[in-house]
Amino acid sequence: MSPLLKVEQLSKSFAAVRALSAVQLEVLPGEVHALVGENGAGKSTLIKILMGVYAKDSGRIFIDGVERDVRSPTKAKELGLAAVYQDVMLARHLSIGENFFMGSLPQRSGLIDWGQVYKKADEFLAGMGISVDSRSLISELTIARQQLIAIAKVVWQGARIIIFDEPTALLTTSETDLLFDIIKRLKTDGKAVIYISHHMEEIFAVCDRVTVLKDGVYIDTLQTRETDKDQLITLMVGRDVGEAFPARQYHSGEAVVEVNNLSTTDRFQGISFTLHRGEILGIYGLVGAGRTELVRALFGADAYDSGEIILAGASVRPHHPMEMIKRGFGLLCEDRKHQSLALPLDVQTNINLVRHHKNTKMGFIRRRAEQDLAETYIHSLNIKPPSPSQKVLNLSGGNQQKVVIGKWLSIKPQILFFDEPTTGVDVGARIDIYHLMQQLVDDGKAMIVISSYLPEVIALSDRIMVMYQGRSMGIVDRKNANEETLLRMASGLEPIADSGLVS
C-alpha cells in the first residue's frame, strides 16, 4: 500500500532555534498514526507546516505519491489535509448545519434552503454516529460535543488526512469512546489519521503505528503492538524515567477546611467534606459533573446558594477570590490560557500577578524584588527558557503550567486547588509537577486535585471524592480506589461506595 502522506527530510528553524531537523513521517490510508514526543519535540511545528501555517525550510511532502507544496492553509484544505484542535474553531453563534455549509449554503430561488441544510447535516451526523440536532447552536453544546462536531465538519469538507491534536483533553470517558468509534470509522473509510496525545493508553487503544520525535529530530517509527509504554517513554525522554507516578507518602493532619452541604440550584448540591493538612483530596468525575464549579465556589470566584464553609472553626462566605487569596488559598484553573495566565505579558509579570501587593514599597513596585522572585521560581521549577522577560504566550504547555504554579507558590499558600493540572503538559514537566505536589503536602499544605485521568487521580490522592451530576457519590479511601469503582461511581451506577474513611 502506498502512503497517503509522506514527509521526507523536513527541516525548519526559527531564528537560531532548530525546531525540526530532517524529520520523516509516513501515513498509510486506513492507518491511525500516533505522533509522540515531549513538548518542544517539534510535533506542533510539523503539524503547522502540514497545515500550511509555517513554510518549511527544506524537505519534501508527498500526498498520494505526488510532491506538493503546502504553501497556505487554503492549499492544505484543497489537498485534503485537516486538523482538529483542542480549541474548537467553529462559529459559536451559528447552528451546526450552518457551520457545515459555511461559504456554500445551498440556495433555492435565491434564498437559502434551510430545510436542505439541516436535512443533509442531520443525515451526515447520524452516519457518523453523533446524535444531535443540526439546528442546535454551537454555543449550546458541551465542549466535548463541540469537538465531535468540529471533527465531523472536517470529514464533511472532504478531508483525507486528519490530524487530531490532543483531542481527548476535555472529553469524558464515554465521549472518548465515541471519539475512538469515529476514528475507527475514518479508518475503514480509508482516511489517514495522525493522532497526537500525551496519554499512552489512548495511543495503544487506537493507533497502528507510532512515530517518536525528540528535540526536533526523528527517533523511530514502531508498530504499536510491538512496543509498550515504557519503551515509548524512554524513546521520548531519551532516558529511563522509571515509574510515571512517584511514590506518595501519606501523612494527613488536622482539618483545615470543612464544607457542609454546599449547594447551588444548578451546578452542585449538598456537597460535604473535610480537607486535612498534608492531604491531597482528589475529585474525580466526568466533564460537567460540577467539579470545577465546586472549587470555584470554594475559592470565591462564583457564588453559592446555601451551605457552609468553615475555616479554622469560623464560618466564612467568600465574595471575591481576593478574600480567599488573603486566607492562603490558590486556584490553578482548568483553562490555563483563559483563566490562569496573562498570555501577552512576560513570565515575571505573571509570577508576580497575585503577589505584587507584597512587593510594594510606599505604593511603588520594587522591580528588583519582582525580578528576584521570578528568578527564584524559574530556577526552582525549572522553567524553560529561563528568562523572566519571555512572553508566556511563547512557552510550551508544561512551562506555562509551571508559571501558574510559581504564581501561587509565591503567596506561600496553605490550601491549593489544582484543576486538571497536567492537561496539555508533557511527560517531563508532568513528573516535575507530581513531585512538587508531594513536596507541598510534605510541607503541611492541603490540596484538592481535580483530574479526569483515572491513573493520575488514583496515584496522587489520599482520598477521592467522586462527583456525578453535581452530587457527591461518596469519598473513597486510596486503599479502596480502583479504576472500575471510580468509573462506576462517576457514571452514577454505584450510589455510595464502600467509603472507608468517609468524613
Add this chain to the structure above:
Amino acid sequence: MAKADLVNAELRRGRTDRAVIFRRYGTELTLAAILLCLFIPLSILTPVFLTAENLSNLIKQSAINGIIAIGMTIVIITGGIDLSVGSIVGLSGVVAALLMTSGTTPIIAVLVALAVSFAVGLLNAFMIREGGIAPFIATLGSMTMVRGLVQLLTNARTIAGLPDSFLSFGNADYLFLPSQLWVWAILAVILTIVLTRTRFGRNIYAIGSSNEVARLSGISLRFNLYLAYGLGALMAGIGGIVLTARVRMAAPTAGSGYELYAIAAAVVGGASLSGASGTIMGSVLGALIMTTIASGGNLLGVDAFALQIAIGALIVIAVWIDRVRKGKSTE
C-alpha cells in the same frame, strides 16, 4: 537556550542586553526614528520649520492632544475605549469658564472642572462595570450626553472674558519652554511611573490581557476599571483647561473629534485595542508624529484635504509596521 541564559545572566547583573532593550522599547525607538525622519527633511525644505516660534506652536498643539492621548492609553490598556474624552474637553473648559466669569478664583474653578471630568469617567466605568455595557457603546452614550450638557450650560454660546491670571498661563514660558509642554511632560512622567511601578498600573495590563485571569488572581476589576476610566477622563479634563487657556475662551464645541485623535495617537504609539499593550512614551511620540505631519504639511503648502488623507494613511501604516515587527519577534 544558550541565548536565553546569556540574557538572564545579563539581567542578573543588573545590566541589559541591547537585544533586550530593543525588544522592550522597540516601538518607542521606531517611533523616535520616524519622528527624526520627519524633522530632518522638514528643517531643510522649509526655512520656517526649525524656528523657535514654529516649534513652540508645534509643541502647544501636540501637548493638548498628547495629554488626552496618554489618558486614552490607560483606558485602551484595560481593553476598553473612551469616546467621551472630546466632550469632556468641552465640559471641563466650560465649567471652569462659567465659574471664573461668575467670580470664582481660577484655582478653585479648575479643580471643580477636573472633579467634574473625573466624575464623568466614573460614570463611564459604572455603565461598563455594573451595567455590562460594551465600552464603545457606554462612552458613545456619555459622549453625546456630555456634549448636550455643555450646550445646555452655555446656551450654545462661547464664554470669553476670562480672568488674566488664568489666561497668562496659556502664553507663559517656564525655563524657555511653553507651559503646555510642562503640563504634558509632568503628566507623562507621573503616568509612566504609575503604569510601570504601581499595583494599579500593573493590574490594568493584567485586566486587559484577560478579565478572568485578573479576577482569579485576586485583582479587583471594579476598583481598577473605575480608576482607569476616571484617570482617562481626568486627562481629558486637564486637556480642556489647557486648551481654554490657550485659545482664551471656552467654546461649547471645543474638543469635538479629539477622541479620534487621541485613539489614533495611542494606537500609533503601540497600544492595541485588544488590550494589555501600550505605553505612555509611545503615545507621546504618536501625538508628536501626528502633529508634526499636520504642521509640516501646512508649511510645505500641501493641500489640507490631501494632508488629511496622508494622516489617515499614517495611522494605518504605523499600526501595520508595528504588527509586522511584533509578529516577527514573537515567532
